[in-house]
Amino acid sequence: MREGVRRLLGARVRLRWIHLILGGALLMPYFLLAQVGVGMAAGGVNALSSFPLTLAAYAAALPLAAATAVYGLVRPLSVTAVRAMCAVPGEGLAEGPARSWAARGRTAAWWTLHLGVGALVSGMTLAVPPMAVVLIALPFVRRLRDVELGLGWFSTRADPYLAPLLGIGLLAGLALCAAAAGALLARLAPVLLGPTAADRLAAAEERTADLAVRNRLARELHDAVGHALSAVTLQAVAAQRVLERDPGFVREALAAIEDTTRRTVGELDAVLGLLRDGDPARPDAAPAPTLAADLDGLLARTRAAGTPVTAHQDPGPPGDWARLPAIASREAYRIVQEGLSNALRHGAGPVDLRIRVQPGHDTGPRHLEITMTNAPAAPEDRELRTTGGRGLRGCAERAALLGGSVEAGPHGDRWRLRAVLPLGGGDR
Structure with missing residues (x-):
């Protein structure tokens, strides 16, 4: 039990979680620019008012992020963050700016992955905890039981006492997703941010x-x-x-x-x-x-x-x-x-x-x-x-x-x- 909690909420996992949230924050300028373009293309509507348009803006923001990652200084910034927050050995990461186009391409792939996955984890981190708190408190707060919270197959009015279990499951799922995403990025960091043959020669x-x-x-x-x-x-x-x-x-x-x-x-x-x-x-x-x-x-x-x-x-x-x-x-x-x-x-x-x-x-x-x-x-x-x-x-x-x-x-x-x-x- 204790080992499972450590794997989901240990210090290393928490730092990786913060690293993902930082990636989501870095995607926001690209996302805001993309949602303006998507809204204009959809006839001048607010892209944030429609879930499909929001997804379209998210998808359009990722190429913008990849395009800016070709600048050489993106790699040392990413490497510094990975060393400090992802528990990746320093010898497996490259030093200095990306010089060759191959290194810039790998950096762009890392930047896009970090910001894209980080945005998803950040969105879940903002949305899941409030929903989980409501579900856990549902059996104990009468006003909440009077509100219909339709969750597809689950009805809060029909099964109010199952709501806390669902809330705890949502929190556990959020922690599991954040831990898995952080582990994935930590595994891919040496591959995408590691030194190329030109870096080793230099x-x-x-x-x-x-x-x-x-x-x-x-x-x-x-x-x-x-x-x-x-x-x-x-x-x-x-x-x-x-x-x-x-x-x-x-x-x-x-x-x-x-x-x-x-x-x-x-x-x-x-x-x-x-x-x-x-x-x-x-x-x-x-x-x-x-x-x-x-x-x-x-x-x-x-x-x-x-x-x-x-x-x-x-x-x-x-x-x-x-x-x-x-x-x-x-x-x-x-x-x-x-x-x-x-x-x-x-x-x-x-x-x-x-x-x-x-x-x-x-x-x-x-x-x-x-x-x-x-x-x-x-x-x-x-x-x-x-x-x-x-x-x-x-x-x-x-x-x-x-x-x-x-x-x-x-x-x-x-x-x-x-x-x-x-x-x-x-x-x-």
Whole structure:
């Protein structure tokens, strides 16, 4: 008994009932417009004065409702109402406006069904309870018994004491109809308001774009801040060791720390600016470092940290790298920076860096080749690894964006990092 009452009058059923009544209210503007047209077509009569004309106005209102549902914003409004009132899981419903005509057609079908069924349930909700109350009170109110309430096969004068049963049956029937209609709409909502293939593709593209931005920010923060912290740490340790013996070296180390932190703060400010959605780039923001403009300073700061670096560059000094494509120059700088950071943290002895432009040939286009080798530190001298290999993974992602590749691992008795970045057919 209790389970039956819950199924007919539970909280979920009541919310769905209200959702249906809301649909009936939304149909009223269409219905009033349609009944004017039906009344004029019937010779200028009031369509509400005739039940057949009222049904005709109701039937004419449904196409009007369907026509307005092709607007894209109808779907998010419907989805919001369904989530709040129909107990339909959110993952089964589409996000955002309907874009394709297929999605708009399904939305129009839902809108028409919601408003059409809601109008019928709303009409029953308005008419049945007063009639049921009269029937239930009929045996107890003499004046009501004196009024003939002809209900077809049932006569209130002939069978007044059966009227309460009929009234209770009408209320139960109303609740049953509302519960069935609400359950029907809840079952059809994922079918008509669910995401189409185009919606799923758009959502996947949005997630991919968001993930790409997050990965880019992670790479920039890791490479810029990670390298700076490694260099500053080593410079500070070296300065502390010779603080009493070599004041000149200490001054150079402090100057290098100042320069490194100043540059890193500028890079960090530029990266954090990307986190503000829609925030345009500041005119005074530091430009992204490139191989052409910043390689010389990067090598100098690494040497100031106490690690000798021998650089072999083809076609020549760092200024000659200005002819590289801008994106290749930026990504190459970050790869070199990460390689030097690894050498500072995990290597021992000098670093040999070779950067050259290889001409194109039959097997591939012109490309930039970066090779960096250094001796690995002894196991007892290695810094505890806490980065989980994110730097090398970031290098591989940078190279992959340009169609290149990165290899890192033991090479004989040394550690080698080799990156190949395609440059295209000519200078740009």
